[in-house]
Structures are given as C-alpha cells and as structure tokens.
Amino acid sequence: MKNPLPFSNLKRSDSLSTIKKTTYDLVVIGGGITGAGILLDAASRGMKALLLEKRDFASGTSSKSTKLIHGGLRYLKQFDFWLVHEVGSERAIVHKLAPHLVLPEKMLLPLIENGSYGKWLTSIGLKVYDILAQVSGDDKRQMLEKKEAMAIEPLLPKKILNGAGYYAEYRTDDARLTTEVLKTSLHFGAEALNYAEVKDFLYKKKKVSGVIVEDHLSGEEINIEARYAINAAGPWVDSLRSVNKSKQGKQLHLTKGVHLVFPHEKLPVNQSIYFDVPDGRMMFAIPRGKVTYVGTTDTNYNEDKDEVTTNLADAMYLIAAVNNMFPSVDLGLEDIQSSWAGLRPLIHEEGKSASELSRKDEIFVSQSGLISIAGGKLTGYRKMAERAVNRVVSEMPDPEKEGLKKCHTDAITLVGSDFKKFKHVKKYISTIEDRVKQAALSYYDAWYLVTTYGKQADLILEIFDGLEKGEAEERLIRAEVQFTIQFERVSTPMDFFIRRTGRLYFNIEQMKDNLSVVLDEFREFAGASDKEVQRWKKKLKQEIKKHSEFTPDRA
Numbered sequence: 001m002k003n004p005l006p007f008s009n010l011k012r013s014d015s016l017s018t019i020k021k022t023t024y025d026l027v028v029i030g031g032g033i034t035g036a037g038i039l040l041d042a043a044s045r046g047m048k049a050l051l052l053e054k055r056d057f058a059s060g061t062s063s064k065s066t067k068l069i070h071g072g073l074r075y076l077k078q079f080d081f082w083l084v085h086e087v088g089s090e091r092a093i094v095h096k097l098a099p100h101l102v103l104p105e106k107m108l109l110p111l112i113e114n115g116s117y118g119k120w121l122t123s124i125g126l127k128v129y130d131i132l133a134q135v136s137g138d139d140k141r142q143m144l145e146k147k148e149a150m151a152i153e154p155l156l157p158k159k160i161l162n163g164a165g166y167y168a169e170y171r172t173d174d175a176r177l178t179t180e181v182l183k184t185s186l187h188f189g190a191e192a193l194n195y196a197e198v199k200d201f202l203y204k205k206k207k208v209s210g211v212i213v214e215d216h217l218s219g220e221e222i223n224i225e226a227r228y229a230i231n232a233a234g235p236w237v238d239s240l241r242s243v244n245k246s247k248q249g250k251q252l253h254l255t256k257g258v259h260l261v262f263p264h265e266k267l268p269v270n271q272s273i274y275f276d277v278p279d280g281r282m283m284f285a286i287p288r289g290k291v292t293y294v295g296t297t298d299t300n301y302n303e304d305k306d307e308v309t310t311n312l313a314d315a316m317y318l319i320a321a322v323n324n325m326f327p328s329v330d331l332g333l334e335d336i337q338s339s340w341a342g343l344r345p346l347i348h349e350e351g352k353s354a355s356e357l358s359r360k361d362e363i364f365v366s367q368s369g370l371i372s373i374a375g376g377k378l379t380g381y382r383k384m385a386e387r388a389v390n391r392v393v394s395e396m397p398d399p400e401k402e403g404l405k406k407c408h409t410d411a412i413t414l415v416g417s418d419f420k421k422f423k424h425v426k427k428y429i430s431t432i433e434d435r436v437k438q439a440a441l442s443y444y445d446a447w448y449l450v451t452t453y454g455k456q457a458d459l460i461l462e463i464f465d466g467l468e469k470g471e472a473e474e475r476l477i478r479a480e481v482q483f484t485i486q487f488e489r490v491s492t493p494m495d496f497f498i499r500r501t502g503r504l505y506f507n508i509e510q511m512k513d514n515l516s517v518v519l520d521e522f523r524e525f526a527g528a529s530d531k532e533v534q535r536w537k538k539k540l541k542q543e544i545k546k547h548s549e550f551t552p553d554r555a
Contacts, residue, residue: 002418004456004487005186009194010526012217019191020222024050026392027211027226029198029240030233031055032062033174033378036181036192037385037409038230043190044412045389045404050224051190052213054197054236056495057182061234062378063175063499064308064342066259066284066296069094069102069379070169083360085132087379091170092134094382098180098414100425100454102172104139105286108273109165110149110156110325115276119143122165129167139168153270155326169272171286174378175499176452179488180414181381187415194489201229201244207369208244217491228392231372235305235343246366252374253348254302258314259295261338261505267292267322267329277321285322289444291337291506294322301343310339315550333550338508340547347375363391371395382409416454425450432457439464439472452501459483473510474517481521493518493536494543504547515540 026042028035031053042049053059069091095102109126111119126141135141142165149164150156156164182192195216202210202223210225231240235254241247264287272286285294297314312333319331347362361376361384371391376384386407393399422428433446449457463479470478484490484500496518498504503511519537522528528536 002415002455003459004183004415006486007183007186007192007489008486009217009489009491010485012193012215015191015193016215016218016220016222019050019193019224022048022050022225024048024224024226026050026228026230026389027052027224028230028232029211030231030236031057031178031182031192031194032060032232032234033058033178033181033381034062034234034373034376034384034388035230035232036062036178036185037381038232038373038388039190039192040181040185040188040412041382041385041389041407041409042392043185043188044409045407046402047389047392047404049185049190050226051182051185051192052196052198052211052224053192053194054216056194056491056499057192057489058175058178058499060236061342061344062178064257064259064340065174065378066257067172067174067286067288068105068169068284069172070107081132083377083380084129086383087377088129088132089134090379090382093410094172094177094379095170097410097412098177098417098454099419100417100428100450101177101180101414102170103425103451105169105171106271107167107169108149108153108271109167110153110273110275111162111164112157112276113160113162116280116282117165117276119163126165126167135168141165141167153273155269155328157325157327171272171288172378173452173502175502177378177414179500180416180454183415183488184412192489194495195491198240199243201368201370203368206367208366228395229370230388230392231370232388234374235345237345237372237374239305241364241366241370241372244366244368244370246364246368246370246372250362250364251348253346254300254305255344255346256299256301256308256314256341257296257344258310258318258341259293259339260310260315260318260336261291261293261508262331262335263337264290264292266331266335267294267326269326273325275325278324283318283321285326289448289506293505294318298344305343308341308343309546310341310550312550314341315339336548336550338505338547339550340505345374361387363388365391365395369395385409414454416456418455425454428455432461435461436472436476439475441472441476445473445476448507453483456483456487459487470517474514477514477517478521481518482525485522485526493522493540497540498543504543508544508548511540512544 025047026049028038028051039051123143144164197214198211200212201208208229238252277283364372373388429450436445460479460483467475490496519533
C-alpha cells in the first residue's frame with residue numbers, strides 16, 4: 001500500500017449518509033488493534049465491513065501497552081508453548097508488513113543473584129524461545145558473561161550481576177499500528193468511524209441484524225443494518241454482552257498496567273532491558289528517541305474503565321524497581337516526564353492472580369449471534385482477527401456461495417510501508433534527513449517522521465513546503481495536523497497529541513510549546529469555533545497535568 005486514502009471527519013455527513021443506506025456483511029465494534037485487524041481481514045476477504053468506535057481509535061488498551069511486538073518470553077515460564085510459538089512467529093510477519101513501525105530491538109536480560117532467571121535455565125529457555133519463535137541469524141540468543149554484559153550496559157548492578165541473556169524483540173507504536181491497519185482496510189472498501197457509540201442492537205427473529213449508534217460528533221442516532229456483528233471492544237466487551245443480554249459463562253478480568261517516561265539522560269540505558277523487580281515480577285526499560293520508558297505494573301482493576309490513571313503508589317512502585325536495578329540513576333518523582341495507564345481485558349480464571357492469567361484470546365457467541373472476542377496480545381492481533389472472521393464465515397449458511405477469499409493479511413503491507421526503492425527504512429530516514437536539514441530541522445525530526453508515518457512523510461513534507469507562516473518546527477507540526485485531519489479522522493487536538501503522534505508520552509515538552517500552534521490550526525484548517533478551541537485548551541492542560549505531575553498529595 002503506497003498512499004493513504006482520504007479519511008476525514010470534515011466530510012462526516014457524507015460518510016453517515018452512505019452508512020445509513022448500506023447493509024453490511026459485518027459490523028465490528030471497537031476501534032483498537034483487535035477491531036482494526038478484524039476489519040482489514042474481513043474487508044480483504046471480500047466482506048462489506050464497517051468498524052465503530054465510541055471514542056477515538058486506539059483510545060483504550062491499544063495506545064497504552066508496553067509497545068512491544070514481542071515473543072512472550074515470560075509465557076515460557078508458564079509452559080504456554082503454543083502462545084510463545086504463535087506470537088513469536090507473528091513478530092516477523094508484522095515487521096514485514098510495517099517495517100517503519102515494528103523495529104528490531106535487542107533485549108538484555110540481566111541475570112542477578114537470587115533473580116527470576118538462572119544462567120543454565122535462561123540459556124535453555126532462550127534456546128527453546130528461538131526455536132518456538134522461529135528466530136534466525138543475528139537475532140538468535142547469546143549468553144553473556146558478567147564483563148560482556150557490563151560493557152553493553154554499564155548501568156547494571158555490578159555487585160549482584162552474574163551475566164545476561166541477549167535476544168531479539170521488536171518495538172512499535174501501538175496506536176500508530178492501529179491507525180495504519182484501519183487506513184489499509186479502506187483500500188478494500190471498508191469504512192471506520194470514531195466517536196460512534198453502539199448503544200444497542202437491532203434484531204430480526206431474535207438474531208442480531210444491526211446496531212443502534214449514537215454519533216457523538218453530530219448528536220444523531222442512526223440504525224445500521226448488518227448480517228453479523230463482532231464485539232471487539234476490549235475492556236468494554238462484557239458491557240456490550242450485557243446490552244445483548246448474553247453476559248454468561250466466562251467473563252473478563254481487567255488488570256491495570258502503568259508506564260512512566262523519563263528523559264533519556266535521567267535513565268540512559270543503551271538498549272531495552274527486561275529486569276527483575278524485588279517482588280518477583282519482571283519489568284522493561286525501553287529507550288525511545290529522547291526518552292526512556294519503564295513498566296509495567298499488573299494489578300486488578302474494578303474502577304471506571306473510561307478514566308484509568310497512574311496514581312502515586314503506581315509511580316513509586318516503578319521508581320523503586322528501577323532504582324533497585326540501576327542504583328546509580330537515583331530517580332525521583334520529580335524526574336517523571338510523562339506516564340500512561342491502560343487496561344488488559346483478560347479472561348477470568350478462578351484462583352489466579354493478575355500476573356498468572358493467560359494472555360490467550362477467546363471467542364464467545366451468544367444465542368442471538370453476537371460474536372465477542374477478548375484476551376490476547378498486541379503481537380497476536382492478526383491471528384486473533386483471522387480466528388474471529390473465520391467464526392463469522394462458519395456462521396454463514398452457505399460459505400462457498402459468498403465467494404470469499406482465504407485470510408491473506410500476512411501479505412498485505414500497511415499504508416506507508418513501501419520502502420522497495422530504498423531497500424531499508426534507515427536509508428529512507430537518511431533521505432528525509434537530507435531534506436529536512438535544508439529547513440533547519442534535525443535528524444530527530446527525520447527519525448520521528450519516518451518511524452511515525454513511514455513513506456507518508458513525503459506527503460507531510462509536501463504540505464510543509466507549502467506553508468509560509470512560522471518557524472520550521474511550527475510549520476512541520478501544522479503540516480502534521482493537516483495531514484492527520486485529512487487522512488486519519490482526527491477530530492480533536494487530543495486525538496492528534498495522544499493517539500496519532502504520541503507527543504503526550506514521548507515529547508511532552510514539544511507538546512507544551514506548541515499547544516497554541518495546534519489549536520490555531522484546528523481553528524483555521526478544520527473550522528473549529530473559538531468555544532471549541534477554549535474547551536480543548538483546558539482539556540489539553542488537564543491531560544498534561546494528569547500524565548506528568550506526581551506530587552506527594554496525589555492519591
């Protein structure tokens with residue numbers, strides 16, 4: 001897939017008009033990575049498919065993971081060989097589909113005295129991991145002696161370090177991956193709406209035949225007809241099952257995961273590290289651009305699903321864990337630059353703690369025909385989608401007459417991923433760097449554009465070249481705003497700063513410096529009213545405070 005298709009809420013009335021007149025083969029509820037994957041799978045097989053999301057795309061779990069496409073080494077300890085094999089194999093596929101978004105990342109596993117992993121078992125475990133995950137070449141695991149490990153990562157605790165395992169993982173941006181999967185589905189005739197909440201279901205002969213939707217942007221309520229419906233609403237799966245009066249049998253078990261972001265100079269790790277926490281858990285420290293982020297927690301959650309926050313106890317737990325493994329950094333609350341907290345929609349298993357619950361996905365089908373899918377991992381989104389769409393096909397009275405193709409999403413590259421001319425993403429970054437340097441921008445700007453948008457950086461720079469007002473950084477952000485409004489259904493500055501660009505998490509200072517620039521662009525380019533702009537300004541300041549300020553009086 002080369003260029004994106006128009007995908008804008010500026011013409012939302014046209015989209016709604018078409019949707020009202022269409023009977024869909026499949027309506028997908030939930031705009032996270034699972035729903036996006038299902039939409040692409042269904043549309044590419046030949047189904048007329050529509051996705052609906054009550055808030056912004058990827059606004060739930062799919063913008064708040066650890067942002068790794070990883071093979072699940074921890075599941076080897078639970079003897080979950082099937083899961084390790086599937087997600088391990090999927091890593092290479094997803095990297096091939098979006099090489100700018102799924103980036104190879106060497107992972108260091110320190111072996112410490114009385115730690116979770118011993119030398120012999122780690123060596124055997126990583127070898128099994130390589131086999132199950134089909135790892136080859138330079139990505140195969142290495143076992144390092146203490147001196148070798150310290151040379152690679154001087155921050156490690158020398159006194160208690162016995163050596164390290166060194167293996168391959170992949171880092172991603174979960175929200176960007178979700179967005180690009182959705183945009184790719186448009187090339188197969190799919191449609192997707194954010195801010196469109198499913199309030200109830202339509203029925204014919206006691207079978208689901210569509211959905212009743214409240215459009216939060218226009219305030220309109222519409223009925224949408226569909227032959228089949230998949231509930232892929234993540235933490236809200238059981239809520240929709242309740243609406244459908246089918247919340248029976250297995251149910252969700254929500255756990256909260258929290259991550260903290262620090263300036264890289266405060267936690268200057270050389271590469272990603274998977275390390276021990278004193279309570280027996282494991283944690284990641286991952287460098288990304290100008291920052292290093294750490295996480296995650298894994299605690300039971302029974303509060304408001306629409307307002308998940310990092311509290312002071314979460315922050316202090318993570319800081320203590322980092323200081324224990326890297327005593328020389330001595331982090332404090334004042335060093336936190338940003339944070340995020342999200343929910344994992346796992347399947348409840350009686351008697352198991354949050355960290356012991358399986359990450360496998362499961363499908364439930366109600367008597368009225370609503371198909372629900374929950375559980376699973378970011379890495380396995382494509383296989384989850386395949387299983388869900390296979391279930392739809394199995395419900396069809398005569399599948400052969402439908403003329404549908406087999407699942408082939410393993411061969412569908414995502415929008416922005418056409419790097420054939422450059423052979424490698426790094427070469428394309430160098431090309432963009434040469435281009436932006438002429439406008440007094442930096443290598444970081446080139447790296448950011450390519451690892452966020454891929455080849456779509458060309459389109460953004462075309463918009464940039466046509467802008468005259470402001471310094472280079474301001475013009476680049478204005479170009480991004482215009483691009484995301486036209487091609488990514490951005491409706492608010494929060495969509496832009498949080499889900500499409502990740503600035504709230506990874507470049508919060510630039511976000512603060514450019515609030516007015518972005519708000520002005522929404523006023524001028526998108527026609528927002530002064531009242532809307534003022535409301536958004538207040539909301540953005542609240543978001544910054546919520547994610548970055550951790551004073552002792554914060555509960």
